[in-house]
Amino acid sequence: MRNKIPCSAERLGLLTSEMIQAVSDASAFQIAHQYLTTNRVRIAEADDSQITSTVIGNSGLYEQNIRLKDGHLVSKCSCTLPEEPMCRHCIAVLLEYQRWAQPRQSRNPKLAKESITTAAPTSPSDNGKRAPVPSFTADVKLSDVMVFLEWLQPAMKALERQEPLPPPPALGPGAISMWIQAISNLEDRRRESEEVMTSLESQLKDRDSDVGHLTQQLQTSLRERNAAQAITQELRREVASYKEVLTRVSELTAEVVRHAAQMRAVTGDMLQKGSQLEKLVSSFKDVAETLQSAVVLPSHE
Numbered sequence: 001m002r003n004k005i006p007c008s009a010e011r012l013g014l015l016t017s018e019m020i021q022a023v024s025d026a027s028a029f030q031i032a033h034q035y036l037t038t039n040r041v042r043i044a045e046a047d048d049s050q051i052t053s054t055v056i057g058n059s060g061l062y063e064q065n066i067r068l069k070d071g072h073l074v075s076k077c078s079c080t081l082p083e084e085p086m087c088r089h090c091i092a093v094l095l096e097y098q099r100w101a102q103p104r105q106s107r108n109p110k111l112a113k114e115s116i117t118t119a120a121p122t123s124p125s126d127n128g129k130r131a132p133v134p135s136f137t138a139d140v141k142l143s144d145v146m147v148f149l150e151w152l153q154p155a156m157k158a159l160e161r162q163e164p165l166p167p168p169p170a171l172g173p174g175a176i177s178m179w180i181q182a183i184s185n186l187e188d189r190r191r192e193s194e195e196v197m198t199s200l201e202s203q204l205k206d207r208d209s210d211v212g213h214l215t216q217q218l219q220t221s222l223r224e225r226n227a228a229q230a231i232t233q234e235l236r237r238e239v240a241s242y243k244e245v246l247t248r249v250s251e252l253t254a255e256v257v258r259h260a261a262q263m264r265a266v267t268g269d270m271l272q273k274g275s276q277l278e279k280l281v282s283s284f285k286d287v288a289e290t291l292q293s294a295v296v297l298p299s300h301e
């Protein structure tokens with residue numbers, strides 16, 4: 001989400017938490033505050049006009065870029081939350097920035113005008129190369145350095161054994177705190193990568209078992225298909241034999257029809273002959289009557 005709100009502050013360091021709260025959505029501000037107190041905000045790079053950071057949200061890691069430009073506060077976050085005018089992650093980042101920027105300014109107002117990303121410290125292990133850790137070189141106290149070195153020894157051992165870092169010493173905001181913060185950030189990132197790796201490995205295992213299941217299902221389906229093919233062939237054979245029977249039946253029907261026609265013809269013939277016979281009989285009767293009358297008539301004379 002990208003948002004732009006008018007802002008009269010000339011430097012990001014001048015924003016107070018009250019000002020941030022005044023422009024924020026109440027519930028987003030509350031969640032942002034929880035993120036802050038549970039140490040989920042990591043400022044990667046910051047100066048008075050812009051902040052680059054990451055926040056561990058409830059569903060993953062989100063990246064933010066917040067800038068002061070032309071009288072506007074422009075915030076960009078990789079999340080998709082519709083929170084206006086700023087998402088909870090950007091609010092948390094502003095609060096985190098404000099948390100360590102404020103005491104610094106009140107302690108040394110002259111320094112506050114300078115950029116926060118100045119020279120980085122040189123550690124004995126990196127062959128004189130400057131480590132990319134933001135810090136205030138002018139702000140380092142020797143006592144703080146001693147405390148830091150004391151913390152660093154067990155911290156290095158913990159890193160070697162991949163164990164959690166020892167609790168950071170109680171130091172005020174400043175360069176040393178930032179070094180410790182940077183080391184903690186690196187360790188957190190290593191842990192996050194490890195977690196991602198573990199989850200990827202378990203996903204891979206799940207996929208493997210899915211593939212196994214699918215292979216089994218495929219084999220079962222193949223067996224079922226073969227059985228179905230055998231049944232189909234059997235049915236085809238049966239259908240063919242029924243067809244033969246039907247052909248035979250239709251042949252027989254044709255023969256019966258032919259015989260019936262012959263029968264009808266014979267019956268017609270017989271009827272015709274019968275009627276001829278009747279005619280013959282009646283003509284015989286006529287002849288007989290004629291003869292009878294011829295014989296009887298002379299006896300009366």
Ligand SMILES: [Zn+2]
Pocket residue numbers: 062077078079080081087088089090
């Ligand atoms: Zn966000």
